[in-house]
Amino acid sequence: MDYETVIGLEVHAQLLTASKMFCSCPNQFGDKPNTNICPVCTGQPGVLPVTNKKAVELAIKTALALNCTVEPSSVFARKHYFYPDLPKNLQISQYELPLATKGHLEIEVDGVKRKIGITRVHLEEDAGKLVHQGAARIMGADSSLVDYNRTGTPLMEIVSEPDLRSPREAAVYTETLANLLRYLAVTDAKMEEGSLRCDANISLRPKGEAKFGTKTEVKNINSFRAIEKALLAEEKRHEEVLSEGGKITQETRFFDDVTETTTGMRGKEYAHDYRYFPEPDLVPVEPPRTWVAEIKATIGELPWQRKARFVGLSVAGEAAQLLVNDKPLADFLDAAVKLGAKAPTVANWLIGDITAYCKENKKELAGLNFPPAELAELLTLIEKGTLSNKIAKEVLFTALQTGKPVKEIVAASGMTQISDEGELLKIAQEVVKSNPKQVEQYKGGKEAVMMFLVGQMMKATKGRANPEAATRLLKQALG
């Protein structure tokens, strides 16, 4: 039987606020354990939460970019479960009445565009971090230590409708969403560091069937690459169970990045009744319309708008998408274009040699001393005929490696093109003389041989000949 895969995603993003969700502790990482804590985020008796307005603002900004309705009144709720990384043994989240609902995000997979529904956007607080000794999990550990620095970090949860139809779509959706969040500057969206997390609900149903199959929830997906892998593994497992006439058990499963399989958790140990009820220590979030309008005005150019603009600058669609997906690259292009460079050329260099160099050397463009002005300079030298393309590439790599200015590299290396035509003509004559066989072929009408002869000129000049001039002078030498 043919099956259709149905996937819905829950994405959690840590918000880039200065302080935590419900107290004034700094919201930052990498500090000594238990230094960014206070009575509130450690759940001391008697403390009360106070909502971080900036977190509400960032979530509203996201909701608007996702075409959601910002609810006139939303309510925080308590979600209960005992765990040592949760000081109050309850998480303040939103349940029945979230901050925003009913939006969508457009994704493009293999040239096909699809609108993926957004069920809701809501706010909650993050838990702390546990370190276990003697075992991987708390059960069986000799001892466990807890760091509450992360406790109370503002988290935004974005829940999609079950609109995704393949693991690949799920991966593209998450990347598109993460990119949007980076454009909105609401989170740094780094899955590997946990500032963006993704839980996936997946089910299979016979093709043509309207009713959903039984779903499982896949957790522990810790990288963008892992989304597709985890869902492919779970999709395959569902298919195997179903085609053998078996039934899927509704459960939460852990993805193992090494074995690329999912494993179930022991049901009872993790069976939770969260006993949600409205948080009595907080009043409903009721953002005034004028404030929502102000927030809307702060949304800058969104990725899809930028892509359209790039295409308008004659950048090919695929290239524009690649650039927009990597905000620093797109910013680089805009800056270089501003300095007079042509967008399609800049795009080619960025996607081609520059990206290749960065990947090979595991470096970020921002970390190299190569500002957009340097690329613009390089492109000008090519356009003026001072540098050949080939030489320009060498100059680029030197610039990327050393961080030296393009002008300086060119001046020091004498790599500019030979512009003395008398000198070039002499070399052309030499080439004609030493390749009689090819000359004969050319004269016999095989024009393609000219490429070989130009190549020989390049070899002789170590690439410093202008190919156009070389062709012209070769023709002259051939009589």
Next chain:
Amino acid sequence: MHTKTAHELHELLVNKKISSVELTTALYDRIAGTDDKIKGYVTLTRDEALKQAQAADERLTTGANPTPLTGIPIAIKDNFCTRGIKTTCSSKMLENYLPPYDATVVTKLKEAGAVILGKTNMDEFAMGSSCENSAFFPTRNPWNRECVPGGSSGGSAAVVAARSAVMATGSDTGGSIRQPAAFCGVVGLKPTYGRVSRYGLVAFASSLDQIGPLTKDVTDTALMLNVIAGHDDRDATSIEHPVPDYRSALKNDVKKVRVGLIRELLGSGIEPTVKAAVKGAADQLAALGAEIVEVSLPSFEHAIATYYLIAPAEASSNLARYDGVKFGHRSQEHRDLISMYYNTRREGFGAEVKRRIMLGTYALSAGYYDAFYLKALKVRTLIKRDFDQAFERCDLLASPTTPTVAFKLGAKSADPVAMYLSDIATIPVNLAGLPALSLPCGNSSGLPIGLQLIGPAFAEELILRVAYTYEQNTAWHQTSAVI
């Protein structure tokens, strides 16, 4: 000295007739003479208190803005967080807990220059009506030591009644200020929900808890309310409503004030002597010019059931943090995380707390939430509506604070429902978030009777005025327990 009110002592302090150090020392002498019998205090903070008294004396001498509470020795209920001073909630769970911060109300009282004598006994985590649920010892009623002082702020009410504190703070979730005030013959006010910051009050039921004063007379209540009322950025449920000078509301005038007697609280189940005293008080108010009418609040009969779903539900959530991980008691008997949780909570909590955690957990559980918690919220709305309708007809409501006078120790401790019923007159007020005050209005076989005055939200001034007028025209506040 110990018999005087805060406003009387203030006169003596500013006129240099006494010093705060002398006064504080006198109060500790009084405590030494009485507290063995009353057991109102859990912790005494003599060293800090004498330092605070010294600072108060300097402030009084230099004239650096002394307030009416500067140099006045007060007691703090032991569910208010006090930085570096044990805050136990009369529970084994927090027997050695030292808060890293002061409750907002404690900060405000310290800033006003009050001297903190110590922390008072209570029903564990404020759950109880007799102070017998303290994990340490029961407090006794100064009027009759075989009787309970009421609860949960029983320690605070008892030390004010025993004159071993000039005034005290309490917290009121279902009557925990007013009921012990009535039993101990003192004045107790539960302000409007949101009038006083709850930051630093160890939470029992967040949507019902409210802080208030326990004092010897109405004037002192107004003075303490002046200090503690107001919005607090740390408490999102505290309301930004202007704080008037409550003392200036104390006028000896009730002419044309319409007072509604609550019919449901003057029927069966109310002790005849209590009923008679409250009716007598109404007559007295009428004689002073008030109009007395009778009103009915039909939803009252559901108030206790409603309360015992909402309060335990919130409590089960608020008390989840006591798990032995971060602070408080941790069981020595544990093999793993789950057994540490189980044993810590089994050893740390008393029977009543466990009962309410179980009740509340049940009420919030999947499949029961709608039938219990959600339904209780709906009835709560009905109770609020009953009050709203009553306040269309009258300015204030009056009732007995309690159906009986103080009962004997042990009389109700085996019967939780009988104990719960002793809060029948006070609980509806918390459900509606309204202000209410209890003041002495009679005596039955040597035990005080309390009159409850209930107002619309933020009508503390009117309540204080009517209470003050009644007090000025009667002598109940001048009687005190003999120890």
